[in-house]
Amino acid sequence: MNELVIFTLGSFCSLLGLSYFYYKISEASIKVNLKVVLSLIYGTLLSAIVKHYNVTFVNITSYFFVMPILFYNLKPLPIKKFTLYLIIIWLYGLILDLVSMIIFSVTSEIFGFDIISRFSLATVVLSVFVLIMFIILANIKKVKVFTEYLCKSFLKLKFSNFSLIIFSMFIFFIGMLIFINMNHLQVDLLLFLIILLMTIVFVLLIKAKIDSDEMNKYLNTLKENNDFYIKLDDENRIFRHNLNAKLLSIRSVSNKKAMALIDDLIEQYQKTKRFSKGIKIIPYGLNGIIYQKLHDYIDLLNIKIKNNIDYDIFKYLTPRRYNVFVEKLVVTLDNAIEAALNSKKRVIYIDLYDTEEKIVIEIKNSFNETINVDELGNKNYTTKGKKHGVGLFSIIRSNEAKVSFKIVNDLFITKITTKKRILEL
Amino acid sequence: MVKFILVDDDNNELEHIKGLLNEIVEDDKEICCFSKVTPELKQEIKNTDNRKVYVLDIELGNSKVSGINIAKLIRATDWESEIIFITNHDKMFESVHRSIYEVFDFIEKFHDFDKRFKKDIREILKRNFDNKMFVYKANNVDLTLYYKYILYIYREKEERKLVIVTNNNSYRVNMSIKEILTLLDDRFKQCHRSCIVNVNRVEEFNYKEGYFVLDTGIKIYMLSKKHKNEVCNE
Numbered sequence: 188m189n190e191l192v193i194f195t196l197g198s199f200c201s202l203l204g205l206s207y208f209y210y211k212i213s214e215a216s217i218k219v220n221l222k223v224v225l226s227l228i229y230g231t232l233l234s235a236i237v238k239h240y241n242v243t244f245v246n247i248t249s250y251f252f253v254m255p256i257l258f259y260n261l262k263p264l265p266i267k268k269f270t271l272y273l274i275i276i277w278l279y280g281l282i283l284d285l286v287s288m289i290i291f292s293v294t295s296e297i298f299g300f301d302i303i304s305r306f307s308l309a310t311v312v313l314s315v316f317v318l319i320m321f322i323i324l325a326n327i328k329k330v331k332v333f334t335e336y337l338c339k340s341f342l343k344l345k346f347s348n349f350s351l352i353i354f355s356m357f358i359f360f361i362g363m364l365i366f367i368n369m370n371h372l373q374v375d376l377l378l379f380l381i382i383l384l385m386t387i388v389f390v391l392l393i394k395a396k397i398d399s400d401e402m403n404k405y406l407n408t409l410k411e412n413n414d415f416y417i418k419l420d421d422e423n424r425i426f427r428h429n430l431n432a433k434l435l436s437i438r439s440v441s442n443k444k445a446m447a448l449i450d451d452l453i454e455q456y457q458k459t460k461r462f463s464k465g466i467k468i469i470p471y472g473l474n475g476i477i478y479q480k481l482h483d484y485i486d487l488l489n490i491k492i493k494n495n496i497d498y499d500i501f502k503y504l505t506p507r508r509y510n511v512f513v514e515k516l517v518v519t520l521d522n523a524i525e526a527a528l529n530s531k532k533r534v535i536y537i538d539l540y541d542t543e544e545k546i547v548i549e550i551k552n553s554f555n556e557t558i559n560v561d562e563l564g565n566k567n568y569t570t571k572g573k574k575h576g577v578g579l580f581s582i583i584r585s586n587e588a589k590v591s592f593k594i595v596n597d598l599f600i601t602k603i604t605t606k607k608r609i610l611e612l
Numbered sequence: 613m614v615k616f617i618l619v620d621d622d623n624n625e626l627e628h629i630k631g632l633l634n635e636i637v638e639d640d641k642e643i644c645c646f647s648k649v650t651p652e653l654k655q656e657i658k659n660t661d662n663r664k665v666y667v668l669d670i671e672l673g674n675s676k677v678s679g680i681n682i683a684k685l686i687r688a689t690d691w692e693s694e695i696i697f698i699t700n701h702d703k704m705f706e707s708v709h710r711s712i713y714e715v716f717d718f719i720e721k722f723h724d725f726d727k728r729f730k731k732d733i734r735e736i737l738k739r740n741f742d743n744k745m746f747v748y749k750a751n752n753v754d755l756t757l758y759y760k761y762i763l764y765i766y767r768e769k770e771e772r773k774l775v776i777v778t779n780n781n782s783y784r785v786n787m788s789i790k791e792i793l794t795l796l797d798d799r800f801k802q803c804h805r806s807c808i809v810n811v812n813r814v815e816e817f818n819y820k821e822g823y824f825v826l827d828t829g830i831k832i833y834m835l836s837k838k839h840k841n842e843v844c845n846e
Contacts, residue, residue, distance in 0.1 A: 491709070493680075531780060534711045538684070551712050557775070557782040564752030583752060592753040595691065596714060596761055597780045 197314035198234035204321030211325035215262030222260040287316045425581040432517035488533045495540040503607040511587035512605045519601045526554035550601045613640040615662045621673035649677045664693040683713040692743035767806035801843045807834035
């Protein structure tokens with residue numbers, strides 16, 4: 188009976204030390220209520236009985252039967268953090284037990300105490316020692332900071348890694364139990380443990396699989412959305428870049444009033460694009476576009492224009508094709524003018540001709556640049572700097588009018604070809 | 613053998629040019645005369661087997677087709693033949709067409725024609741039709757350069773691409789030094805582990821200082837003693 192009382196006292200000290208440490212680490216407010224008192228009594232008695240009847244298996248695991256209830260009543264924390272604190276405090280307890288036992292053994296050896304005959308008393312002394320150590324540690328700031336750091340590091344872990352650590356510790360713990368109780372281990376218990384382990388592994392694997400599938404779905408959706416927005420942004424950039432060309436296409440077949448409206452739009456949205464308004468009478472169709480584009484550069488460039496087509500091209504092309512053809516012509520002209528202006532020879536040659544089936548425009552210009560031949564025409568490739576690299580890419584795309592590029596002896600040649608439509612008689 | 617293709621609507625002029633050619637060119641030659649664009653002329657243009665010199669009158673009578681159109685036809689397939697234009701006009705055509713069609717010369721009919729024509733033909737024969745070309749096809753663009761225009765080729769350190777340097781421009785291509793050497797002729801020599809030079813365009817090799825000087829006056833520090841034999845064999 189005396190032994191049970193001593194063990195109860197020892198257990199109470201241990202529980203008190205652990206609770207105090209948790210109370211300090213979790214920054215719980217002082218809250219001694221019935222639940223706390225009851226869980227403290229339950230824990231003390233359970234630990235004392237286990238020690239008294241020397242149930243080794245339960246003795247080691249008793250911490251996990253008692254402390255979660257006590258800790259939770261002191262201060263409930265999020266499950267992950269709570270589990271971590273539970274494990275960390277348990278580890279501290281193990282270390283302190285080990286240290287106290289070493290100190291006690293050494294002291295006993297020196298002073299000649301007989302520990303075995305006074306085992307229950309020694310347990311109480313050890314428990315009191317651990318209680319004092321826990322109180323001291325709980326009040327050391329560095330220990331608190333270290334514990335929080337440890338907890339944060341674990342919290343940063345992914346679920347799979349966290350599960351792996353917990354599971355590894357569990358395996359280690361179970362392994363330790365089996366090793367200690369090897370002599371009187373029952374087959375039923377062993378089977379139970381194996382089934383428990385397999386179930387845990389199975390559940391974790393299923394969880395990991397579901398998480399992985401969900402993550403893949405999420406990443407795929409994210410990638411699809413990302414691709415969609417990149418494409419949308421590209422289209423938007425191309426639209427803005429080619430807006431001037433599109434407007435000029437309409438302008439080339441418009442009457443005076445429509446022209447005025449389009450000029451206003453061009454001025455409003457395309458301030459950086461240059462086109463001359465100094466021509467009093469603007470020719471109809473492609474000629475008008477070419478003259479308007481080049482008019483301001485007559486004195487700056489060596490320009491030759493050869494137009495072998497003396498009919499209205501608009502009649503020979505579908506509206507869509509005409510739009511695309513003009514858009515490509517304007518973009519090419521813009522590029523050609525810019526490149527020629529920066530070159531030594533400053534040459535631009537425009538040759539417009541037709542065959543039975545096709546209308547062709549060839550623009551040749553001199554240039555002085557370093558060209559990445561394999562990248563030319565690819566998206567975002569430019570020799571001009573950031574926010575460029577749309578022009579050539581945009582005109583390669585549509586098949587309504589085909590574009591080919593050649594470089595022959597420092598001369599850049601762009602050929603735009605489009606099919607004529609068969610006119611009904 | 614050199615083939616001379618003369619196109620002029622004036623028969624007297626054709627005979628006159630023929631006479632001049634007979635006077636200057638002693639080697640094996642063939643002279644073909646045309647007064648307008650005919651299927652035979654088109655066939656002749658398409659046939660690129662022989663080295664040719666085209667002498668074209670710009671204005672061909674009342675014909676819609678001019679000498680410029682013929683030049684365009686020639687350059688559609690043949691960049692190696694030489695073209696000489698004969699014109700009544702002043703220099704208005706020169707700057708653009710000279711660049712666009714790689715025209716050797718524009719000679720005015722009524723201004724020292726004989727003297728200038730002879731000088732041009734002698735120059736062409738002396739240059740031995742050096743119109744060989746380097747051709748590289750990329751995804752979106754075909755690059756064609758006269759060998760004579762290429763100054764040197766070097767490998768970039770960062771992107772590991774070859775850079776072909778001409779008089780006015782540079783072109784980056786995805787090739788290795790070994791690969792490009794197979795596409796070039798003997799005038800190109802490896803003078804450094806990452807540089808090939810057109811020896812015809814070099815005025816000075818300085819192995820001591822490790823540079824060569826191009827005929828454009830540019831000094832390039834990519835000359836290694838290790839490759840001295842390759843360059844000197846030339």
